[in-house]
Amino acid sequence: MPDARILGRAEFARQTSAGGSGDPRVAVTSDVDPRVAMVLEVLSGREAESVAAEWDIEAQVVHRWVRDFLVAGTAAVTNRPDPDEARQRDRFLATFAHELRTPVTVAKGWAMELAEEGLPPEDAARAIDVLTDSLDRLSTSIYDVELAACVSLGRVRVNREHVAVGALARDLPGSPAVRTGASLLAYADPALLSRILRDLWLTAHRDPAPSSVAVDVIETSAWTEVRVVREGTPISPAVLKALFDPFGANDDTTGVTMGLYIARALTVAHGGLLGAEGDDDTTVLYTRIPRPSTDQEES
DSSP: OTTOOOOOHHHHHOOOOOOOSSOGGGGGGSSSOHHHHHHHHHHTTOOHHHHHHHTTOOHHHHHHHHHHHHHHHHHHHHTOOOTHHHHHHHHHHHHHHHHHHHHHHHHHHHHHHHHSTTOOHHHHHHHHHHHHHHHHHHHHHHHHHHHHHHHHTTOOOOOOEEEEHHHHHTTSTTOOOEEEOTTOEEEEOHHHHHHHHHHHHHHHTOSSOOSEEEEEEEEOSSEEEEEEEEESSOOOHHHHHHHHSGGGOOOTTTOOSSTTHHHHHHHHHTTOEEEEEEOSSEEEEEEEEEOOOHHHHHO
16 A cells, blocks of 8 residues: 555654754755655665654655665666556556546436426426536546646646645635644645645545544654544545555445545655554544755745
8 A cells, every 4th residue: 555554543643853964855955856865865875764764754664665666677677567557557547437437427317318308497407417517527537637647757747835734724625724733834736735635635534424534734854744634433444555556446335446546646746655544543644745945944
């Protein structure tokens, strides 16, 4: 499950900042992705645990990035691409087709109703409403795929600025206030971070209905972390795994299709990571965005 783990509360609470000789945020102002910077430090001889502590991140995540980096490099050098790539592509196409099928079917049915003569005005008005909703769903799905394709090709433009997370939260369904860290700013693209937060918020409200959902923001030396905290019946590990790797879980019984794929892709475009943690009472969905350098914070 990319960038996601199910942890106990004790480990979740461990967000200490270990001192390092340099400022890890320097990567935000350069052309080097923070994750690549961490991998290169490990490959240069530093312990992964030391690099992870400097960046306020879990060591096992750094180990996985190093492994993935080496696997990808081996595939490029040997001219033997990962055999799973075609399978992932086919799963993605199947997922996308599943996302389109329902609104297309609904739109087709109501268009046939409108084509019939003598349709009562109230039924015609309802047909137009349903058609509009179906077209909106189609438009959203197509935009999702465009975003995913742009990210995979490295073509997403991330226009970073200091963003008030509280303002983005007020645009969510129910207009929630940020519970903790309301005054903190994230250095991110406002439109993309808004989309990430929306996806986390909607995921946190999936069935079975939670008792409450809140937004918290915290800062470490390297990251601004935006958390969507769900209290009550937790989201099961199996569903979380499907949400982060949705291509094989597109049946109607789970409701999982694109899942958090877009949110993760947009987080990756910021040089950050998306994850999930939880216990028997709580599920925490989070996005970590690299903090800017001191010079950028003062600008």
